[in-house]
Amino acid sequence: MKLFIESIIFSYSQIFFSNRKWFGIVILAASFITPISGIFAFVGVIISSALALYLKFNKEKIRNGFYGFNGILFGAAIGYFFEITPFVVFLLVVFIIITFFISAGLEHLLHNLFNLPGLSLPFILTLYIFLIFATNYNDIFYASFLGESDFLKEYLHEILNSYFGAMSLILFQKTVLSGIIITAAILFFSRVMFLNTIIGFAVNYLFLHIFYQDVQSNVLILTSFNSILAAIALGGSLIIVSRKSFFLIAISILMVIVFTGFFSKLLVSHFLPVLVLPFNLIVLSIIYTLKFRQEQSDLVLLYFAPGSPEENIYYHSVRKARFERFKFLYPELPVLGEWKISQGIDGEFTHKDEWKYAWDFIIIGESGNEFENEGNSVEDYYCFASPVIAPLSGEVVRVIDKIEDNKVGEINVQNNWGNTIIVDHGQGLYSSLSHLKKNSIKVKKGDQVKKGDLIAQCGNSGRSPYPHLHFQFQLTNKLGDKTYMFPFSFLVERENTDNTFKSFDYPIKDKFVKNIETDSSLSEAFNFQLGSNYIFDCSINGKNFTEKWEVKADILNNIFIQSDNNSKAFLYPNEKAFYMSSYIGQKNSALYYFYMSSSSVPLGLSAKLTWNDPFPVSLTANSFVKYISEFLLHFGEQIKSSASFHFQKENEKKELSISSSLEVKGQGIFKLYRENSEGNVIVDKSGNIKEFTYKFRNHKFIATNKRVNYE
Numbered sequence: 001m002k003l004f005i006e007s008i009i010f011s012y013s014q015i016f017f018s019n020r021k022w023f024g025i026v027i028l029a030a031s032f033i034t035p036i037s038g039i040f041a042f043v044g045v046i047i048s049s050a051l052a053l054y055l056k057f058n059k060e061k062i063r064n065g066f067y068g069f070n071g072i073l074f075g076a077a078i079g080y081f082f083e084i085t086p087f088v089v090f091l092l093v094v095f096i097i098i099t100f101f102i103s104a105g106l107e108h109l110l111h112n113l114f115n116l117p118g119l120s121l122p123f124i125l126t127l128y129i130f131l132i133f134a135t136n137y138n139d140i141f142y143a144s145f146l147g148e149s150d151f152l153k154e155y156l157h158e159i160l161n162s163y164f165g166a167m168s169l170i171l172f173q174k175t176v177l178s179g180i181i182i183t184a185a186i187l188f189f190s191r192v193m194f195l196n197t198i199i200g201f202a203v204n205y206l207f208l209h210i211f212y213q214d215v216q217s218n219v220l221i222l223t224s225f226n227s228i229l230a231a232i233a234l235g236g237s238l239i240i241v242s243r244k245s246f247f248l249i250a251i252s253i254l255m256v257i258v259f260t261g262f263f264s265k266l267l268v269s270h271f272l273p274v275l276v277l278p279f280n281l282i283v284l285s286i287i288y289t290l291k292f293r294q295e296q297s298d299l300v301l302l303y304f305a306p307g308s309p310e311e312n313i314y315y316h317s318v319r320k321a322r323f324e325r326f327k328f329l330y331p332e333l334p335v336l337g338e339w340k341i342s343q344g345i346d347g348e349f350t351h352k353d354e355w356k357y358a359w360d361f362i363i364i365g366e367s368g369n370e371f372e373n374e375g376n377s378v379e380d381y382y383c384f385a386s387p388v389i390a391p392l393s394g395e396v397v398r399v400i401d402k403i404e405d406n407k408v409g410e411i412n413v414q415n416n417w418g419n420t421i422i423v424d425h426g427q428g429l430y431s432s433l434s435h436l437k438k439n440s441i442k443v444k445k446g447d448q449v450k451k452g453d454l455i456a457q458c459g460n461s462g463r464s465p466y467p468h469l470h471f472q473f474q475l476t477n478k479l480g481d482k483t484y485m486f487p488f489s490f491l492v493e494r495e496n497t498d499n500t501f502k503s504f505d506y507p508i509k510d511k512f513v514k515n516i517e518t519d520s521s522l523s524e525a526f527n528f529q530l531g532s533n534y535i536f537d538c539s540i541n542g543k544n545f546t547e548k549w550e551v552k553a554d555i556l557n558n559i560f561i562q563s564d565n566n567s568k569a570f571l572y573p574n575e576k577a578f579y580m581s582s583y584i585g586q587k588n589s590a591l592y593y594f595y596m597s598s599s600s601v602p603l604g605l606s607a608k609l610t611w612n613d614p615f616p617v618s619l620t621a622n623s624f625v626k627y628i629s630e631f632l633l634h635f636g637e638q639i640k641s642s643a644s645f646h647f648q649k650e651n652e653k654k655e656l657s658i659s660s661s662l663e664v665k666g667q668g669i670f671k672l673y674r675e676n677s678e679g680n681v682i683v684d685k686s687g688n689i690k691e692f693t694y695k696f697r698n699h700k701f702i703a704t705n706k707r708v709n710y711e
Contacts, residue, residue, distance in 0.1 A: 009021050390452065
């Protein structure tokens, strides 16, 4: 029953691309301003949701209103267009069932073939079938149209009447009061969406009066509500909002006017209304066309479960910052221990042009030099004969091992690369390790190596005046081929005494780097295995409660932690670092505070190790300033939030804590806005998450693991 009720509410939200329960309730109420349309719409969603449940469609899609909103539109349209008779009611039920099957089939067809949403196209197709079918019966009569019973029109300006009338028409309501309620709900739900409705209406109004000297009110309302829907869809709901949203909205509205005129002439002889046909065809065609661009960085199509336009851009910008460099393979540094980058990408010596994406590694001793004694012999250099390891698993495809090591200061230009190993890692990626020590290579062509295997020793062969390791990624097995820019997955970078954890990054010159050496306690604590359960005793502001977690997987094998209040934290598992890629759910959940306290954790310890992680503003800021700033989101994010993390030293109980400090700060005209909060996660020596805390706005949240005895 709970699923059924939620499916009804969220079906109303889906009409406006919303995922808020309260929004669906408001739209449901607004649909009853004209009672007949409201009742028929309600019948439509009840039948559609009941059918989806009875036929055992996907429960998550049912709950989200995926199968119900076209039934709402069809029912409302019948109440709007026709006088009510028992026969019309009978046909209503029959055609709502037809709407459901067309909606379910067309949605899946468009998704599987073109990766497109069905929008309200199933509704308009079913309505046309109904209208053509209804011409066979003389006892079906058209009802009155918009505005004939509208008592508010005389109190509003003509432009406001047209705007609110267009908003009302989306729900097939005959009074602008519905449009006022819908507009107010949109304003509270999303400032971006509200602005898009204004922009859509205004641009449509302007273009109409440029094209036509005398614009009739029914034409203005018809094009306006298509323009408003197109502006909502393309200006942040289906495409991430940006400056280019203005351009896209303007283009779509020009198309709305043209398509509306075209379909009006085409359909008038068949007594078929235009309604949302232009909106559907224009939005679907624009989204489909944008998929064929060579560069996808501008006007980013929605690639995740939609929220409000604000949530969409916050999520996208943070995911881009966190995971844009993440690749399909996870290479590590090809060395053991700490080394220094003596020459990095686009280096001043040999890393130029097609060979610029490469690194040279050396070892620096405690004295600050790369050699002991006078450095006149290769044996004086700390890196000479040091182990070289495979950065990734793969097949050895080229080995050169017989070139003499140079004396210090000399180079071998005839054998430029010296002793070299090239490994094929699959997926078209190769790594090349050069200037190796003669006769030190442990593998031969055709061998399979695993990441971390010892494969050679650092030397001084080839064009190498002093011992060092040259490393590069490339796209072929050719010796000395041009380099390819590909990051190392997880590493620790040191400057002076400060260590920084880096993810999928490119080491730079003069920095000291090393691979992460995993800590058993951290690895165990953040090893959330599928099917595992957790119970936490929680407290906030004097209120105590218990929260249960379970680790689950969806049909796409995405692993996530789900709390008993239906909040979810999605995991990005890796053996060297723990990531929660996103959080969906309530802010009063223990899972939310855990996400805020440990969104990313390197699974290895280093002295003074710190790292940073950005957060979506929608999860961190909840002030009036944030809401005001969202009116300017078309021009970029006005508020940013990020946290710095570090490990605390072990205490007498051999416990380790991960401390975080989050800062939310404004930019531009909001630069004085600041919010701060702190988190802490304690891991015991046995590898259990003992407790975690989060302090914010004079509040403190505490969660203690109930499954572990700490006496």
